Amino acid sequence: MSATPTPFHADRPGPDAPAAGAPTALRRLYRRDLAEYPATGRRMGYLAIVVVTTIVLYYMLYIQYAVATSIITHFGMTYRYFVWVSVIGNAVGAFASLVAGLADRWGRANLVVYGLLIASLLVFLGLPNAGGKTMYLVLFALVSFIEGIVLVATPALIRDFSPQVGRATAMGAWTMGPVIGSLVVTTVTSNTLDTASWQDELRYSGIAGLVVFVIAIVALRELSPALRDQIMVTLRDRALVEARAKGIDPQAARRGEWRQMLRLDVVGSALAISLFLLLYFAAVGNFVVYFATTFGYSEQRANAVANWYWAANAIALVVIGLVSDRLKVRKPFMIVGAVGSIVMTAIFASRATHPTTDYYTFAWLFIGIGVFSGVAYGPWMASFTETVEKHNPAATATGLAVWGWTIRIVVAVSAAFIPVLVTSVTPLVDHGTEVTAAQRQAAPALAIVNAHPQVFAELGKYPPGKAPADVTAKAVQEVGPADLAVVQKAQPQLAVLTKYGSKVQKAAHDGPGQWRDWWWICVGGQVLFLPFVFVMAGRWSPKRAKEDAEQHQAAVDRELAALGAERA
DSSP states (O other): OOOOOOOOOTTSOOTTOOOSSOOOTTGGGTOOEESSOOOHHHHHHHHHHHHHHHHHHHHHHHHHHHTHHHHHHHHTOOHHHHHHHHHHHHHHHHHHHHHGGGHHHHOHHHHHHHHHHHHHHIIIIIGGGOSSHHHHHHHHHHHHHHHHHHHHHHHHHHHHTSOSTTHHHHHHHHHHHHHHHHHHHHHHHHHHTTTOOHHHHHHHHHHHHHHHHHHHHHHOOEEOHHHHTSOOOSGGGHHHHHHHHTTOOHHHHTTTHHHHHOSIIIIIHHHHHHHHTHHHHHHHHHHHHHHHHHHOOOHHHHHHHHHHHHHHHHHHHHHHHHHHHHHTOOHHHHHHHHHHHHHHHHHHHHHTTOTTOOHHHHHHHHHHHHHHHHHHHHHHHHHHHHHHHHHOGGGHHHHHHHHHHHHHHHHHHHHHHHHHHOTTHHHHHHHHHHHHHHHHHTHHHHHHHHHSHHHHHHHTTSOTTOSOHHHHHHHHHHHOHHHHHHHHHTHHHHHHIIIIIHHHHHHHHHHHHHHHHHHHHHHHHHHHHGGGGGGSSSOSOHHHHHHHHHHHHHHHHHHHHHHHHHHO
């Protein structure tokens, strides 16, 4: 945590002084700056709005993955096409994150509020009514663009309203946004999919977004640039931060912000956490497909087993945030969480080739992975913002834009790579249901064919109804007219089995091993996270961190005393 106050100039006019007169209601819809640091009650309210906004946005973003098989069937997509919907969406979101680096200039709250409105309308009106798969892709890319902007603006607001002492708790709450968003997705779908269509599921999330938008447009505010462009270690710094704001030029403070952020501790850490979260990305985008194709789970059951992951992760994020803030350290939690997650993910990977693994075994594994990844991720978010502040607190949105771009690019690349490595998914998703249905419907015909393989091999040499008379007569004699009629009636299903049956059978055999390889790659990503913990800001020892806090408070007291003497 930072403990060095910056100087102020009390004689300079504040660039963000409020205009005379009370703002009009219309003006409040776009001028959201606070000239003073808010009291605790209001500050908690702003933090709660940002967290709920994040939850509902990720609910809208992730809902398509929970009903992936229905969307694929409805639009006649191949699985590879659906993957590219995700890849393109994440790539668009990555560059939207860079655009959101301008949030320091445009206003973070406005980006969040109006971004939420646009995303809600797209999900409620656009995606369910898409005229075809191309239109669906375009609309989802637009939703992802909004998500990429809000991915930067919301944690920037969380940072603004949370001093460093308390930052891990606040960031843990923000990080629950995508996690609880995922939990909401799986909870809603696992309880409603038996009566609702995939279009209904998307509309439910859009309605939730519109409700939160109404709250946010009225109530959400943000700090003025002069206030937020400073490091605030504890709430006791409030008076000094407000005094310094009178002498800060926000434009000058932001000069060279991109250059300051392109450093190993910022870029390297952003890449490290993106690799650490490979399993999380796969869980969001592929758990339904994985459990459906490997273990035969329905969409509802696959979403239900994922609930254990999201719930455990959400609880861990908040609890560990509180503990991290109390001890004033981040790095020990990142190491413990990463090591624990590596072990649990390795066990999960080892079970990927065992079709007898039961539901509750996966549930316990997901609880372990969820808890340990929460232990690592919440403190990491706090440490990352503190690392950015170490270089320039005025460049918070820029640093988060670097992180947002990096994480979305890794998501896009990993989503594109999964079908390359897990080649079994495409035939299983594209034709698995069709082949299963054909096998069921053609079961009597298959039994007849298998009982007379030579006869039907001979008949198969000729187009239907074109076999020579002697071949046909032999077939009637050996098989019988009734059984021949059964086989004839099942020709469409037998054609499906001939065309796709062997491919699907091979994919079903190869799939578990291919998924196992991907889960081990996820383990590797978590291992690569470990060395970058050492380059981030923060102490390892709670004792040293406490000493830093005491020195910081003494420096703040001296500066406030000097300010009082100057004004006397």
